[in-house]
Amino acid sequence: MPETTPAPCAPEDVRRIACIGAGVIGGGWAAHFLARGYDVTAWDPAADAEEKLRRLVAAAWPALEQTGLADGAAQDRLTVAPTLAEAVADADFVQESAPEKLELKRSLLAELAAATRPGVVIASSTSGYPMTDMQTAAEDAGRLVVGHPFNPPYLIPLVEVVGGEKTDREAVTWASRFYDVAGKSVITMDRELPGFIANRLQEALWREALHMVANGEASVEDIDASITEGPGLRWAFMGPCLTFALAGGEGGMAHMLDHFGPSLKSPWTRLAAPELDRELRDAMVDGCADAAGDRTYADLVAERDQGVIAVLRATGRLGSVRR
Ligand SMILES: NC(=O)C1=CN([C@@H]2O[C@H](COP(=O)(O)OP(=O)(O)OC[C@H]3O[C@@H](n4cnc5c(N)ncnc54)[C@H](O)[C@@H]3O)[C@@H](O)[C@H]2O)C=CC1
C-alpha cells in the first residue's frame, strides 16, 4: 500500500462526523457518534430520511443512556444537510452507509472523495464488498477504507477495518485508532477478504439455515432457538475456537480435533448457496412473522437492545464511556 498525506486532524481530535446514508446502519452510526459526544451531520436523498433518522436516534437513546453518554452528548447535535457537499464540508471523518449496490458505492465514494477536505478518512459500512472493488472511480482513493459495523452500531462493539489496493496504510491505521477512540472494538485486517471475518462466518451459518428451511428440515423458530438456547449463549463471551477447545475436555483442542476431526468431512454442511426462489423467500418471511408474533418492529428493536445491554453488562463489557 502507498504511504499517504496525513489526515487533517488526529483521531483523538475528531469533532464532526458526516453520516452519508441514514437508514438502519447510517442512523445507528449517527446514534452511536452522538452518544459519544460528536457533532453529526447526516445526508440521505430520501424525502422522509430526516424524520426516520430522528425517530431511529430517539428510539436508540434510552439504550444509550443505559450504556452511558459522553459529556455533552445530545440528540440535538444532529444536523441533516440538504446536500452531500454540505454534509461533508466540515467533517473530520465520513461514514458512508448507502445501499449495498456496487455501482452506487463506486460513484458515491468518488463523489465523497471529491467533496471532502483532503486527507479526511472516508469509511464504508459495506457488508462485504472489498474496498479494491469500490474505490475504482475515486480520484483520491488513498483515504477510502472499509469500516464494517454490526447492527445496531450503537450497541454492538465490533467494527472490521480494512483497506483496498489503493488505500494508504496510514488511512487504515487512522481509522482503526479513530474507532477505538469512539468506543468501538476494532479488528484491523491486513488483507481483503470478501465478507471480512465475521460475515464470512455468519454467511456460512446463514446458508445452512436457508437450506434447512428450503428443504422443510427445520422451522425458522427451531433455527433461531438452536442458536439462542445453544451455542449463542457461549459465543457472547467465548468465540467458537476456544469454545470447541473445551469440547476436548482436559485434552483441549488437540483431543477435540483428534476425536471429532474426521466428522469435518462428514456431510453435515451443504455450503453452496441454495436458490433464493420465491418459495424460500416466502418461507423465511412467514417464519419470521410467526416468530415475531404480535411484537412490532419497535418492540423487537427494544427487546434486542435490552438483550444486548444485559449481555454486555453480564460479561463486564459495559465500561465507562471514554469520551
Ligand atoms: N442492515 C444491516 O444489518 C447492516 C448493513 N450494513 C451495510 O450498511 C449499508 C447500509 O445498509 P442499511 O442501512 O441496512 O440500508 P438501508 O436501506 O436501511 O439504508 C440505506 C439508506 O441509504 C439511502 N440512500 C439511497 N441512495 C443513496 C445515495 N446515493 N447516497 C447516500 N444514501 C443513499 C437510502 O435512502 C436509505 O436511507 C450497506 O452497505 C450495508 O451492507 C452493514 C452492517 C449491517
Ligand SMILES: C[N+](C)(C)CC(=O)CC(=O)[O-]
Ligand atoms: C445482514 N448483513 C449481512 C447486512 C449483516 C451484517 O453485515 C452485519 C451484522 O449486523 O450482522
